[in-house]
Amino acid sequence: MLRLDESLEDTAGAGRVDRKNRPLLLLIGSGGQIWREYILKSVGHSYDLWLFAPKEPGWESRYLKGNTIVDTLDARAAVEAAVRLGESAPIAGVLCYDEIRVPVAASVAEALKLPGANVDGVRACRDKHLGREALAAAGVAQPVSRAVASLDQARDAARAIGYPVVLKPRALAASVGVVRADGPKALESAYAEASEAHFDEIPRDEAWVLVEEYLDGPEISVESACADGRVTPLFIARKSLGFPPHFEEIGHTVSANDPLLDDPEVRRVLQEAHTALGLDTLVTHTELRLTRTGPRLVEVNARLGGDLIPYVAQLATGIDYGMVAADLVAGGEPAMTPVRSGTAHVQFLYPEHDLDVTTLTVDGDHALPPGVHEVTLMAAPGRRLRLPPRDHVAGRYAYVVTTGESRDECLAAVPSAARLVHLAGDPVA
CATH class of the missing domain: 3.40.50.20 (Rossmann fold)
Incomplete structure (x- = not known):
């Protein structure tokens, strides 16, 4: 590193x-x-x-x-x-x-x-179908969603909703098994993928797959502190997605002065969603799509964000989200005022194709290029890297963190950081 x-x-x-x-x-x-x-x-x-x-x-x-x-x-x-x-x-x-x-x-x-x-609110966050039902009953802006237990049911749901649709397992994470289907032929493979996706630690429900309306527009995540049911958004991560028709999150950008933090519609959807789920005192990771008709809820997670989002947010804002979470559950007063006004970005590096790593190194002879805060390896020789949909997240071999005054400045520094990492391996058939 x-x-x-x-x-x-x-x-x-x-x-x-x-x-x-x-x-x-x-x-x-x-x-x-x-x-x-x-x-x-x-x-x-x-x-x-x-x-x-x-x-x-x-x-x-x-x-x-x-x-x-x-x-x-x-x-x-x-x-x-x-x-x-x-x-x-x-x-x-x-x-x-x-x-x-x-x-x-x-x-x-x-x-x-x-x-x-x-407890019930957290279960509704974990089980996306339960969450959808609670949010729909409260009139929260979200996609139309149907839980299905067979390919025939998925076809019926997709026809009723209208293509394109998104299929996803109802209780997994990290975009595993989440795939877009633009028509009936793509639906078959999408259903197979979503229905077969599983984590060993999570029991499968009979109606394991959700068929949902596809939401247009960019996707963001909002990290919030919820105290006695009142939601305070702390920072917003702009997502970079890859490997379509899947939704692999390949990067995130946080700006201390993101105007969406004060957007009344974003704040309204956030509060309505937390209230509908009955969430009380915790930090949350909420995903939204900024559609042509306004922000619509993808999901609420009863935890702080993954993918190093809190880490890059602290670089950009100075807010220590881990400490916010700790102070909240201990009944304290978290420090939630930004003390920095920058922008930070994390980008994950993937191979061009599936491979078994033979060598993976990072140049360390010189100072990091301007705008590059960190370069960290995530794999080692002997590791097999497989791209989505064969693996999600596990296909990454390194990440780079860049900082600057804007998102464009951060993204511009990514190539110079990526050039410091050298990967070689044997292709996997």
């Missing part, structure tokens, strides 16, 4: 908590090191962290006060373990940014009578 000397530590929890009397946060799941270590490093400045995970910690250990081995997909087991822990060490809050485990974290917070998201 190559990184500019500039650090995020100057905005990471400074002066918030007496380090001699640190509150204890219960962390449900830790995620991957590349994706989430910066959060633990930041939150660990102000809080003691106790990890619940199904195995002993590895890279996380340096940030932990302790850990408990427990099945973090079993709400009852997690609640029982949390109650036992609370008998010996007062728990100030329950923190979780793991998409699959946020329902369990909500159950634990509720059992401990701590600030939290609302």
Whole structure:
């Protein structure tokens, strides 16, 4: 990894908590090191962290006060373990940014009578069909959606909605199994892909596939703090999508002064969606499409964003989103005022075709080019990289972070950063 000397530590929890009397946060799941270590490093400045995970910690250990081995997909087991822990060490809050485990974290917070998201609301975020039903009942602007259990049902739904349509699994993440179908022939392969997509940790419902109206216009994500049901958008990420007809997120740009932060229609849809889902106290990652008829909701996730969005947002705004999440669940007052006014972008690098990595290196002999903040490798020799739809996210071999005064300036710096990375491998048939 190559990184500019500039650090995020100057905005990471400074002066918030007496380090001699640190509150204890219960962390449900830790995620991957590349994706989430910066959060633990930041939150660990102000809080003691106790990890619940199904195995002993590895890279996380340096940030932990302790850990408990427990099945973090079993709400009852997690609640029982949390109650036992609370008998010996007062728990100030329950923190979780793991998409699959946020329902369990909500159950634990509720059992401990701590600030939290609302269990039913979190379940509606995880199960996109339940979420669609709640949002439709409240009249929230969103695509027409139908849950289907067969190809024939998918055909009927697509005819009723009108092509193009989007098919997606009802409870996965990272755009896995999400594909656009422009007509009946494409629908067959799209349905096969969406219906076969799965995560080992998530049980499949019989009506596993959603057929939805395709929304035109650019896609954004909004990171928000929700306190007692009131939503405050903190920053917006402009998405770069690739590998059509799939929706792989290949990059994100955050600008501190993005005008959409104050857009009344964006704010209205955000608040209406959170209210419809009954979300209470948490941070959220909400995806919207800016259509010709106004912003329409793609989905609400009861967690902070992935893909290093909070990281680049902190570079652009100075807002430490991990600390916002921690302070909210601990009943504190998060620091949500921007202290920077820049723009930052993260771009993920993919091979031209599927390959087995033989060498992957990054030039480190010279200073980084202007506008380049970081270049980080995400793979190693022996790794197989497969492009969507064969793999999503796992096909990336590096990421680059660029900074500047505008999105155009950040994007202009990406090629010089990408040229620092050298990938070679054997093509996969």
